[in-house]
Amino acid sequence: AAGVTVLTGIALAGFEAAKSLGEYGVRIRDVELRTGLTAKEVGQFGFAARAAGQDTTIFERMMRGLSEAADDTSKEGEKARTTLQRIGVTMVDAHTGALKPTAQVLEEIAEGLNRLPAGFERDAAALALFKRAGVEAVPVIAELTENLDIARRKGYGPSEDDIKRFTEYQREVTEVEMAWERFTRSIKEPLAATVSVTFKWLGIASDMMTLPGKILGQKLFGGKPTADDIEMGETEGYGYGASMSRKAHSDEQ
Numbered sequence: 001a002a003g004v005t006v007l008t009g010i011a012l013a014g015f016e017a018a019k020s021l022g023e024y025g026v027r028i029r030d031v032e033l034r035t036g037l038t039a040k041e042v043g044q045f046g047f048a049a050r051a052a053g054q055d056t057t058i059f060e061r062m063m064r065g066l067s068e069a070a071d072d073t074s075k076e077g078e079k080a081r082t083t084l085q086r087i088g089v090t091m092v093d094a095h096t097g098a099l100k101p102t103a104q105v106l107e108e109i110a111e112g113l114n115r116l117p118a119g120f121e122r123d124a125a126a127l128a129l130f131k132r133a134g135v136e137a138v139p140v141i142a143e144l145t146e147n148l149d150i151a152r153r154k155g156y157g158p159s160e161d162d163i164k165r166f167t168e169y170q171r172e173v174t175e176v177e178m179a180w181e182r183f184t185r186s187i188k189e190p191l192a193a194t195v196s197v198t199f200k201w202l203g204i205a206s207d208m209m210t211l212p213g214k215i216l217g218q219k220l221f222g223g224k225p226t227a228d229d230i231e232m233g234e235t236e237g238y239g240y241g242a243s244m245s246r247k248a249h250s251d252e253q
Contacts, residue, residue, distance in 0.1 A: 015176070018169040025166025028158060034060050036102035043157020045103070048147035052140040058133065063102065065131035066109075076128075083128040087112025110144040118142075 031042045037059070046056045069080030084090065089108045093100050100108075109129065116122040126141065127134035151157065158166070 019173045022170025039163045040157035044151035047151040061133035062130045110141045
């Protein structure tokens, strides 16, 4: 019995570990897809964000604001493009004509913004570039270069192989959970059926308590109905006196 308990505990611990790693892998993959960062970069930029009191979603909001600013043809969009030029940042590689990697763009923007005087001027530039995320981005941007250097030296961030393995855990855990849910439904279904049958019989029993039901039950199961039962049954529960009054009233109309 003790051995079974130990094995059960190990199995449960293994399941929870796989579930935790699976959820972590899915989160990293989602950030990769939304920002264009690699898995390793998501871990490194995540460290930089956490060190500044934020999380990786700050970079998602920054990139969303930057994309909107780049595509905006209004005065606000022009202001964003002018700000990029002022801090010496371009979104396109001058040599290849291709868009620069997300990590490179963010680092160049951080370096450019940090060259501006701290305070109103830097905050205004961040707002022009990142829209509503600009104010929250300033503390992260201010320490981004230093924190990324620490993350890279310490090797933070999972590899693409890690994420592939972790997301596979998530798939396997989901299969186990779905199988368990299907099993529990198969257990609940017969129980639900017994409740349904019980309710039906309760309904029949309730009907049998009515006067016609009582008479029918007495005919089916034996026993002689009383005079009161017969009277109430024939007059739909009103009794002979009340029934005659109703008939007289009906005739007057």
